[in-house]
Amino acid sequence: xxxxxxxxxxxxxxxxxxxHFLEVSALARRLTLLVPYRAEVLAELAPDLxxxxxxxxxLLEVFVEGDRVDLGLVGVGDVPEERRFDVAAEPARAAWAExxxxxxxxxxxxxxxxCRYLTRQRATVDVLxxxxxxxxxxxxxxxxxxxxxRIGIPRTRCELWTSAHQALGxxxxxxxxxxxxxxxxxxxxxxxYGKTDWDDAVRLCQIVAGEDAARGGAAVLGTLAAxxxxxxxxxxxxxxxxxxxxxxxxxxxx
Numbered sequence: 001x002x003x004x005x006x007x008x009x010x011x012x013x014x015x016x017x018x019x020h021f022l023e024v025s026a027l028a029r030r031l032t033l034l035v036p037y038r039a040e041v042l043a044e045l046a047p048d049l050x051x052x053x054x055x056x057x058x059l060l061e062v063f064v065e066g067d068r069v070d071l072g073l074v075g076v077g078d079v080p081e082e083r084r085f086d087v088a089a090e091p092a093r094a095a096w097a098e099x100x101x102x103x104x105x106x107x108x109x110x111x112x113x114x115c116r117y118l119t120r121q122r123a124t125v126d127v128l129x130x131x132x133x134x135x136x137x138x139x140x141x142x143x144x145x146x147x148x149x150r151i152g153i154p155r156t157r158c159e160l161w162t163s164a165h166q167a168l169g170x171x172x173x174x175x176x177x178x179x180x181x182x183x184x185x186x187x188x189x190x191x192x193y194g195k196t197d198w199d200d201a202v203r204l205c206q207i208v209a210g211e212d213a214a215r216g217g218a219a220v221l222g223t224l225a226a227x228x229x230x231x232x233x234x235x236x237x238x239x240x241x242x243x244x245x246x247x248x249x250x251x252x253x254x
Contacts, residue, residue: 026217087116095184102143121182152187187242
């Protein structure tokens with residue numbers, strides 16, 4: 001990962017913004033950085049990629065996993081229903097929309113942002129579920145369970161989310177992220193909770209990975225806090241995949 005940090009830091013320097021959001025995995029070698037989508041920033045990270053017409057309120061999302069770097073073009077804000085999934089490749093859109101349709105079954109569900117990858121066939125959509133009363137909460141949990149089954153997340157993995165959801169505050173606002181691959185929905189769901197702290201992130205590691213792995217996750221989070229001096233923990237995310245789960249700390253950097 002060291003080799004990819006230099007252009008990343010240079011992109012931050014070129015962006016010259018007062019604040020940056022950084023997402024750091026506690027259980028894997030992954031991090032994500034959000035920077036402004038501008039031609040000079042893109043050129044620092046991927047000089048061979050053409051600058052494209054930006055969506056509303058554009059951001060460039062930089063995904064680092066090991067030594068691999070991917071870039072995504074993010075548009076912030078809700079869109080008409082018929083355009084929710086047009087960030088995906090054409091063959092994937094209909095299947096993706098059908099698989100995750102239950103997430104839009106609650107009255108307050110709305111898209112907050114969408115991301116189209118610039119470096120491979122992949123896209124994501126973020127769906128905010130506002131605070132819910134008990135009856136709406138039951139429908140929300142049922143919808144998530146249904147979607148997880150449809151896209152191939154094992155039941156045991158979904159049960160991890162249920163435990164984490166209860167621990168972090170059932171009924172609280174949560175952003176659910178779904179993803180598409182080249183030809184349909186990817187077997188992934190992520191849940192982002194605000195109004196959390198470092199203890200919540202460690203507790204989530206314990207729920208997801210057990211005590212031993214949680215100690216390693218706590219060490220990562222402690223290093224993050226001590227080294228970068230972020231403005232607290234903005235939110236915490238539980239990411240579910242068919243082959244595992246991860247805990248992500250989202251921080252705002254000065």
